[in-house]
Amino acid sequence: MSAASGILLCAVLLAGCSWDAPPVEWQAPSPIAAGVDTAAQYVARWTPGASPELSVTTDSAASREPSGVLGACPGSVVSTPMVRGHRWSAWWQIRPDSSAALSSERRDSTGAVQQRVVVDSLDRAQLGCARPAPAIAADSVNGYVHVGYFMVAPEGPGVFYAHLMPQFSQQFERPLAMVYGEKPVRVAVASRGDTVAVAYEDPNSEAGRIALSMSLTGGHLFDQTARIIPVSTSSQQASAPQIVRLAGGQLWIGWTEDSQSGSAFLLRRAAIVSR
Secondary structure (H helix, E strand, O other): OOHHHHHHHHHHHHHHOOOOOOOEEEOOOEEEEEEOOOOOOOEEEEEOOOOOEEEEEOOHHHHOOOOOOOOEOOOOOEEOOOEOOEEEEEEEEEOOOOOEEEEEEEEEOOOOEEEEEEEEOOOOOOOOOOOOOOEEEEOOOOOOEEEEEEEEEOOEEEEEEEEEOOOOOOOOOOOEEEEEOOOOOOEEEEEEOOEEEEEEEOOOOOOOOEEEEEEOOOOOOOOHHHOOEEOOOOOOEEEEEEEEEEEOOEEEEEEEEEEOOEEEEEEEEEEEOOO
């Protein structure tokens, strides 16, 4: 390839990854469940069918599996469904100075460990296990593994993202910062082919709000206009984001809002668009 061709290709790629506005068109949030208990934790699942329905349960244990990982922080082990004959997990493992390494493993259908790899070793927060669990997703389309998490990096605390392409490498790509902020927050991640969504509690919001970062390049690039996309819209305390659906050009994000009268689970739908 000539130098001129290389420059032209780079220009085309950059143009294809840059938008003047976020690549989503939102509908208004819809409350789909409510309770009087502000401690309720909602877990939403989308069931495809002729008439898709969204089921919601307050069973917080439904989103966690018992930890079979020696040395993992309690409650930090998260796992994907079985995808392409494998199940991926991620967890925090505490180091002697109370900082942590984010680790991952791949198991086959028998439960045998086939691969263990460090996702990120740069954490500097001496929090021990008092930190939010990571989020992990395995893509059935391309096999990529995506992890979102909060950590204190050498350059500062914030929400980070890393991905692994198992067919090309045994190591995770260099982590990308989605947003910097002091407050430890929960993260959700989902992927469908080239579309990757990272939803998170805003680490800079005292009142609490949900925001989103998106990539249309399989997690390789996150354009600046798609790094901090507001999701929640009210003044109520918003927390615990969940990516309920990412398919068919649709993105559904759910979260919990707490008020003096109780809690509610809200869902917001968006169409994914190319700018």
